[in-house]
Amino acid sequence: MxxxxxxxxxxxxxxxxxxxxxxxxxxxxxxxxxxxxxxxxxxxxxxxxxxxxxxxxxxxxxxxxxxxxxxxxxxxxxxxxxxxxxxxxxxxxxxxxxAEYLFYPFCETRTVREMLAFHAEERREAMLTYVVDLYAGDLGAAPNAVDLSDAWLDRSGYYALARKDPADGWRPRERQLDFYGGLRWRFEEHIPFGKRRIDRISLFKAKRGLKLLPDFTLSEQEMNTYACQWHHNLTAAVCSFRTAKALRTNPGSRHAISTFRWPNSVKFDWHSRQLMDLGLMEPGQWF
Incomplete structure (x- = not known):
């Protein structure tokens, strides 16, 4: 329609x-x-x-x-x-x-509705999602860096920094971190500083007065946390060709990059187990 x-x-x-x-x-x-x-x-x-x-x-x-x-x-x-x-x-x-694909733990056998029902039972109204960069293994065969049959990702090189609160003397916010890694880290000279984070709150429950902010966090701070106060919670991943495609499309970076592969590249097998094994999402208490 x-x-x-x-x-x-x-x-x-x-x-x-x-x-x-x-x-x-x-x-x-x-x-x-x-x-x-x-x-x-x-x-x-x-x-x-x-x-x-x-x-x-x-x-x-x-x-x-x-x-x-x-x-x-x-x-x-x-x-x-x-x-x-x-x-x-x-x-x-x-x-x-x-060219972005949501993965959550056990998504091969469980629907997003089942996952969100469990998440809500844990009194959670939002879910942290990591943006995991995907890229074609052979840029000669896929000049725009998008190839589902030959998709690769970084198995390491991810890190997190404390997220500071400007309204509280720049003290770290509780259970919030800024996450970095992937192509935005390896090719940071081509990425504006404000675009380098790889965390988004891209699954959440709408409520009156709530706003999504330009940095892909929400206006209610508890909804930006990676876990509740009592235990680890589910997290998810958005596997995305978008950064690779942009780096291969933009004139300033196109000719500077002949391959995205490096020693820590692994082929993506399009399965949630691989992402959990690499620590790119968390099953929490959901088994």
Whole structure:
């Protein structure tokens, strides 16, 4: 189903159940596979935010709400998510771009609804997701660095720093960290400082007054924590070709990078177990 804008779509959705996935399509690269992955995860609705002319496979049309959106406007994704928060209080939301794939523990056999039901039982209203950079192993065969059949990731090189609170004398915030690694760390000379973090709160329960901020944290600080006060909680990963694609597309970095592979590259096997074994997401108490 196609809609003229996000406001008109949201006006019809207030009584609909979640979880809802919002996909911002910057181009058509792996758009169909992104949508298919979210449908397979079990999202009740997938909303594609796209400019005029973007096409998806005919078989996916019945499963997706295609909403016309200015995807290149300043803060296009954050603005759209905040519209959805205001319109859908009580609904779990996930947001991503095309060529990004949500993975959570045991996602091969359990739906996102089952996972969020367990997470909510632990009195959690948001989930930390790490953005794990994916990249093609052979840039000669895949000049834009996107290749699902030959996807690689970094098995090490990730680290975290204390997140300081400017409103509290720059003291560290409790149970919050800034995470770094992947291509944004290895090729940091091509990445603006404010874009180098790899953590997002990209799964959360909408509530009145809540806002997604430009750095992909939420306005309610407890929702930005990686765990509750009592034990470890579930975390998830967004496996993303977006940084690799940007580094290969931008003129300033395209010719400086002949390969993304290094000694700590491993081939991605598209399974949550690999991400858990590498410490890139946490099953918490969910077994």
């Amino acid at each position: 196609r809609h003229s804008d996000l406001s008109s779509f949201l006006d019809r959705q207030q009584a609909k159940a979640g979880p809802v996935a919002l996909v911002l399509a910057e181009d058509e690269v792996e758009l169909d596979s992104t949508i298919s992955h979210l449908v397979k995860c079990g999202f009740s609705q997938v909303v594609l935010l796209a400019p005029d002319g973007v096409q998806i496979a005919e078989s996916l049309e019945p499963m997706v709400h295609v909403v016309r959106h200015d995807v290149f406007a300043e803060g296009a994704l954050v603005g759209a998510v905040n519209q959805a928060i205001a319109a859908l209080p009580g609904t779990w939301l996930h947001y991503c771009h095309n």
